[in-house]
Amino acid sequence: MQASQMKAVPDLVFVSGTAANVRQGSGTFVGIAALQASLRALGSRVELVAPAAASPSAWRRLAFNWRLRGQAWPEGAAVIGFDWDGLFVPRSRIACIKGVLAEEMQFEHGVPRVRLWMQSRLERRRVRQAHRVLTTSRYAAAAIERRYGVPADRIRVVAEMLDVGAWERELEQAPVVPDRPLTILCVAHLYPRKDVGTLLRATSRLPESVRLRIVGDGPERKRLERMGGRASFLGHIPRAALLQEYRNADVFCLPSRQEGFGIVLLESMASGLPIVAARAAAIPEVVAEGTNALLFAPGDPGELADALQRLLADARLREQMAAASRRHVRKFEAAVVAEQFLAAISAG
Structure with a gap:
């Protein structure tokens, strides 16, 4: 207006x-x-x-x-x-x-x-x-x-x-992709402070079958795409497509070195996803470390890869952290x- x-x-x-x-x-x-x-x-x-x-x-x-x-x-x-x-x-x-x-x-x-x-x-x-x-x-x-x-x-x-109830209702309508590989989702505007390069380096250390999907655009995109690897860069996508990405992911990752809050953390929690994120800025205030999230030292691809592998290799741990995410998001x-x-x- x-x-x-x-x-x-x-x-x-x-x-x-x-x-x-x-x-x-x-x-x-x-x-x-x-x-x-x-x-x-x-x-x-x-x-x-x-x-x-x-x-x-x-x-x-x-x-x-x-x-x-x-x-x-x-x-x-x-x-x-x-x-x-x-x-x-x-x-x-x-x-x-x-x-x-x-x-x-x-x-x-x-x-x-x-x-x-x-x-x-x-x-x-x-x-x-x-x-x-x-x-x-x-x-x-x-x-x-x-x-x-x-x-x-x-x-x-x-x-x-986050309007958690509305998010959950929309999520329920999103299509489920059958027989998909284990998938890591990252949603971020591709600025330097988001440090998506560390995630790409970490993913290269994971089993070949693991897939990384990155939603978002920004000035770092071309450089990140040149790094190669198995990541799919989706750019900005409509809300319905975003909900589908959340519903068909196994782990959410936010490698940012600087976040004033991180609304995508709320979206991932409401989607019932375990989280791996950098122990930086406001992130430790938003998630519950050890309960619904594993945190790693900012900029450390080795520690990030270890955290991702721990979750991807343990379906029971993913389920426990997913349930914790759904509970934790209610405070927001x-x-x-x-x-x-x-x-x-x-x-x-």
């Missing part, structure tokens, strides 16, 4: 310049969309102020924010900006940080690093001027305090969410987290 088209008097106004699709908006878009839907289900009136045509261009996003400086906002509504959006809106006293850009830039080089550095300066200014900052993990909260100098008492942690149920969000923005 464009700023000029906002009509109903809402309780909450979300300001976001993030691209309104998974391909460009990544987990940030998924998280905002889920939060908006869940708050509405609880009875909150939520409006989204966003560019008419969302673009990944930082300059267009900055221009969108600049145009909002004279916007008239509904009386009594809480105006909440996501990441550095809302920078020029005095009424936007709550900032929601989905990913700490000053952390993400550490894994980039050249022009992408400069671009993220510039945006991290905007994000730093945004959180410093906010009365309250919400973020998705203790790891991200500590990074905001350390990188941006925001006092800890102004930061609240509210996890990401959308309705529960939406209530926590409302409490966090209302707290004194």
Whole structure:
């Protein structure tokens, strides 16, 4: 919805310049969309102020924010900006940080690093001027305090969410592929910090019959494809196809060195998959190590291969961890987290 088209008097106004699709908006878009839907289900009136045509261009996003400086906002509504959006809106006293850009830039080089550095300066200014900052993990909260100098008492942690019941119903409709080989699934945007190369190297040490399927696209894709191996790169796929991938996998793997949360971990848990992931950033907060997940040292293909082989060779262990995943994901149920969000923005 464009700023000029906002009509109903809402309780909450979300300001976001993030691209309104998974391909460009990544987990940030998924998280905002889920939060908006869940708050509405609880009875909150939520409006989204966003560019008419969302673009990944930082300059267009900055221009969108600049145009909002004279916007008239509904009386009594809480105006909440996501990441550095809302920078020029005095009424936007709550900032929601989905990913700490000053952390993400550490894994980039050249022009992408400069671009993220510039945006991290905007994000730093945004959180410093906010009365309250919400973020998705203790790891991200500590990074905001350390990188941006925001006092800890102004930061609240509210996890990401998933409508688990809806996911499970859709998953049940996904076709099952008969007589398939043991399959590892990775769902990630292919940025350097996702470290999918370590997964490719680890997979080369596994039995020939094991297959790796990678969902997602990004600047690292061509380099990763040149590494060869047995991986199938599927790119961005529709939701129905994604659910089919989850239903026909045996193990989910996320080798990321940096995650502000990792919504794909919730999707894999709701799909009843055991998880292998890097012991990095927010990941240990999201999964239950030893219960539904095996964690490995970031960037270590040998330790990753050992963890994958342990699960692939033991059907009983996979079943135990799959059941644990289904239980563990309930703490991130959308309705529960939406209530926590409302409490966090209302707290004194």
